[in-house]
Amino acid sequence: SQTIHQWPATLVQPVGSPLSLECTVEGTSNPNLYWYRQAAGRGLQLLFYSVGIGQISSEVPQNLSASRPQDRQFILSSKKLLLSDSGFYLCAVRPGGGAYEQYFGPGTRLTVT
């Protein structure tokens, strides 16, 4: 079974500062990778997904971007954070090999002040 790592676990950043969140996966190859955001007390919003190295699709236009430099590494970035970027950022993995399930990592809680 796969293991998903996310860091940092928590982050407090001022408005206008840059952001880099990282997700790495162990135990599977060629996974589909996803970034979701959950605002406080709300549901899960899909931000980006990737089906392979360098392949990124955006679901929601915003000041965030994503990259996948390696098969099992997924990065979420921003050049300038907004207050509205606060939330719980979750990386999800759909394991390779024909699996349908998606599993979430532990998440990064971001507060923009």
Added chain:
Amino acid sequence: QQPVQSPQAVILREGEDAVINCSSSKALYSVHWYRQKHGEAPVFLMILLKGGEQKGHEKISASFNEKKQQSSLYLTASQLSYSGTYFCGSLTDSWGKLQFGAGTQVVVTP
């Protein structure tokens, strides 16, 4: 299009049963169910695939009506550990993009 979950919240005593419903306006490949405890990431419970394949978790089971694009999650003989927010995720394409419902908060009391 986000699936619609009902009810928004339910309070149960230990040992009682509950049903959570999830409906979509789009044709579904599959429905995924998760449970999220406060401050934690969602945990995968089960997936229901088009064609009727079904999995279970503890005393939690689910059904999937493909024609109606609806799924129901059944909490049987609820335990305190069942408390949390339950989300259904609908899969409407082959890329694995899940659209989540707003969630159903379940509180199980002693």
